[in-house]
Amino acid sequence: MTIWKDYQLAYSLSEAVEAYNQAEKPVRFVSGGTDLLLEIQQGSHPTMKTLIDLNHIGEMRELKMVGEQIFIGAAVPVSQITNSPLIKKHAMAVAEATGLIGGPQVRNSATLGGNVAHALPAADGMISLVAMDATAITYSHSGYSKKKILELFLGPGESALANDEILVGFEFSIKKSGEGSAFNRVMRPQGVALPILNHAVWLRRKDHVIEDIRISFGPSGPVPTRAMLVEEIFRGNKLTAETILRAKETILETVKFRTSRMRATAEYRYHLAQALLEKVVKIAWNRAGETE
């Protein structure tokens, strides 16, 4: 009863998909393994006959700018993302979020692909990608396809990826003048080691007005969402105490938080969401101002 019987290293996407379809079942893709292997070891995930490792597939290890887009390969270790000057310049929210995943050793194995594919409603990297309005590039037996990040989830722990569908990478627009993003979260030191709340903001300012904004909170609901109605409060408005107050009220009215035992009550989450919103929006605003 070992964790796996056959651990295969794939060197190209087509090889990986072929290996997947021919493998002795049950079979799974694995990247850093920081979620999957631990879950199998601890008995919360069935053991696998075959694991197909995606870490050696060249295009999944790339982190680059392609025209107006930033591309982050799904198998790039998150430590590289967080330290990347390119990401720090274009997507501070992603740099900050990936810098908080686990500890330094975990970050050298963990990937953004695994973070998203695992589909937990408070995965840090994923929440930051939602605010960046990222698009996922996937590959399966039917070839490449593109999906908006929010289309990737069906429920907690359940992604919308087909069986043999691999997340190849994520792309989002480069930072243009007047744009900025930020991420933050609150943990609880004791007990269950998951964030109580995490939060990402991307915005574009024009003069003294927030022209556009994207806001995400986790965990809120079974699948990640954007706080659209809170965004509406900001859009087209100045960042005043009044706007912030209305946005905070809108969180209470429109964002769903629930009580998770031994972690946080819904009330505390609402309280934190309001406090984080003010803080994170201001940081994003200031960052946006630096390049306006």
Place this chain on the structure above:
Amino acid sequence: MKEMNIKITVNDKEYSLPVIEGEMLSDLLRERLRLTGTKIGCNESECGACTVVIDGEPVLSCSYPAVKARGKKITTIEGLAKNVGENGNSYLVLHPLQDAFIQYGAVQCGFCIPGQIMTSYALLEKNPNPEIKDIKYALKDTLCRCAGYPSIIGAIRAASESITSGKPPISPVIQTSRIGKRIVGQISHRPDAIAKVTGKAIYSDDIQFEGMLHARVKRAMVPAGILTELDISEALALPGVQAVLTAKDVPNAKTHGLFIKDWPVLVDTGEQIRYVGDAIAVVAADTREIASEAIDLIKFRFEPLPVVSSAVQAHLPVTRKIHESGNLLKHIKVQKGIVSEGFNEADLILEHTFHTNPNDHAFIEPECSIARLTDEGRMEIYVGSQIPYSDREQVAAVLGLPENQVRIIGQLIGGGFGGKEDIAGQIHAAMLTMKTKKPVKLLFDRQESLIVHPKRHATQINIKVGAKNDGQLVAVQTELHGDTGAYASLGEKVMTRATTHSSGPYEVPHVNIDCYAMYTNNPPAGAFRGFGVMQSAFAVESMMDTLAEALKLDPIELRKKNALRVGSVTNTGQVLKDSVGLLECIEKVENALHEKAGPNPFVPVPDPDDPTIVRAWGFAVAYKNTGLGGGAPDKAGAEIELLPDGRFEVRSASAELGQGLPTVLQLIASEELGQGTQQVQVLLSDTDLTPDGGPTTASRQTYVTGNAVKYTSKAMRDLLTSELAERYDVSPEKIEFKEGLAQIDRQEVQLSTISQNLRKDGITPKASYTYWAPETKPLGQGGDMHVAFSFAAQAALVEVNTITGEVKVPEVIVANDVGFAINPLGLKGQVEGGIVMGIGHALVEDFILEEGRVITDRLAKYRIPSIYYTPEITSFLVEHPTADGPYGAKGIGEICLIPTIPAITNAIYNAIGVRVDKLPVDQEKLVSELQKHKQFA
């Protein structure tokens, strides 16, 4: 893409190894290459002990598939030090990090050290000049439970300087004893430090024997019930399984325990399951995987019983009885004066109820025992145990063997803190060896460790204090309920200590205390650093601050006014004859506090840049007994032999948990025998070779075993002197001992020559001595209940985020009265580790149980402080020698942790006006209380 072999380079050596299913890199390194310096602390990516460097990056080898390392370059702890020089003349050159870790005293139990050094190594390779914040960032998930984090940080900085300058690391400045002698009281490095920084140190799980089987235990995993059916047939039939044993196979005594033997070796059908960790069956198989599979095949049924989940519930008359004798393990009472009269005299009476939670020791090394039969048929057990002689007694009793047929060979212990005093796997491994005649290793995984071994007692403490308007305490009444869990373990002793210390280190004329140590269906509670005193100090020190506020007195003044001093009578009627440094501790901390924070350290100060952050200091004091006390005979034996090579070997079966006992014993023997420390080696914890040192508990080893070694050294000197006086025909006064030799009149003779000559004549130059600590009186009889007390004062600065409720402790000031600082470097480690553990208990650690089930059954859920929690520490050494301690020394291992917790909670009150009366601090509760305050305001 399928290759049959894994080609890898490990420490510059190339290997090509066949692929093994499911193998992690750590297994490949430890089992196949026998590079056991890479440690397994959790196997769940939490602790960092298994860190190795792969192509320059630190990675957790416990969750890194071995196959994935194909083609990569791996560096492990064994690859850092370099052998230089020619064959036969080669010597080891340590990496500057290894050198600096030793110099700074960053090595304690040593179990985490390979991980710490490898993580730091990767950091320095990338960033040769890291700042403190870079170090904290890099080491965030490399946990050290001995918590020498400040020393680790210091060591890394020194190594970094050394690498840049090319010179050896600069030694740290460490406070030494004010009254130090030639050797004792001076800085000395641990005898085992080099082995620990190079990965050569062997812990139980690093040992392998030919043909060794692997054992696993089927646990009840339900907290209460009657075992009705048990079926092991499928497990027995599984290929590779060599034995499955149940209660029916227990040869002799059916239960074990440290004093009260109420803990079943295995639960039999028809018997009660009393907690989730109860053992139902044990399996030995060819591999650990097969053993794990086998325990899943063992089926049992049980009739559930209502769960008794708290001490208070257990005490209710209607509650079901868990043991035949009832749920009350012990009612402990303290009475001094007439408490009602005291309260009549009081101008102010305050009362409050406090709650403390259970804690886990979370030593990084999980429990491991290996049993094997010698060719002569004796049972040998290799185990990191805090009480080897007690293990021997308990194993022998269960196996039905005479004690001399069992030998406990104590191994290095990767942290204990009280959690390795009870039997863990020793008996089960020995039973399986008896059955199979093969060596058997029983290693707990982290989950098993968290579920099975005894915890810190959860308590409810009601405390009522009466005082005069000027702050004079006149009466204290407390009622304690302690949750001792399913079995007695050391519950009675722990709760007795909680009881007697529950009116604080103060002289109070009228005291009345009742304590109920109760059985429940929770995991047993037993010894844990602080031993009950931590809990009662939290209650009484919180009350002292409340009292100071109500009386409008300075909290420090209030404590000074009531503090125990020489001549005071404690609540058990002990007159303190000497060594009461409490006032000096308070004054030292007070002065430093005023210097740092001005005249009003206890008022809240908002951060000028971020008004949501508020800071304030808090203050607390504590005392803690040294030695078993309470009438228990407290003795330790020691033996010293002059070896043929002229070095002395000191032997005692006392345990080294990382606290530095071998250094202490080495220093004492060197001092007394006129030697340098190089001339003295220490052998611990082997029931065949070392005399009984008694339990390593109650901060007693420096005092009791220290004395034993001191007197044995004298006996050794006398023996040599009289032999030499006769042989050389000189008067004994003309004989002196110096480094490696004896000065006999004007002639110098090598100790090796002396030893060899004596041996030729059939004399083994060996002396032994059993030291008996001064007699103590049982509780209730007045007189000296303890041989000595240690004292401490602490001030903690907290930083509260009033929006999120998050609390940080950036600074701590501490003064400890340790009598005499025999081993200042070890003392520093104890103090730092104690404070960080205190911060952990206050802010981080919560062992969560729900109806007897362990929720926090992984290290990911039972969090312990990381390097991020390291405060800046200002530490003062106070030395009020105690007459009978070796050079005046008393215990330090526990006192250092006790005042940290109330100092923090008092600081939180000072910062935001919220009184924490339940541990640990709950950030959400702080926020909701703050909001309530705002509504009223």
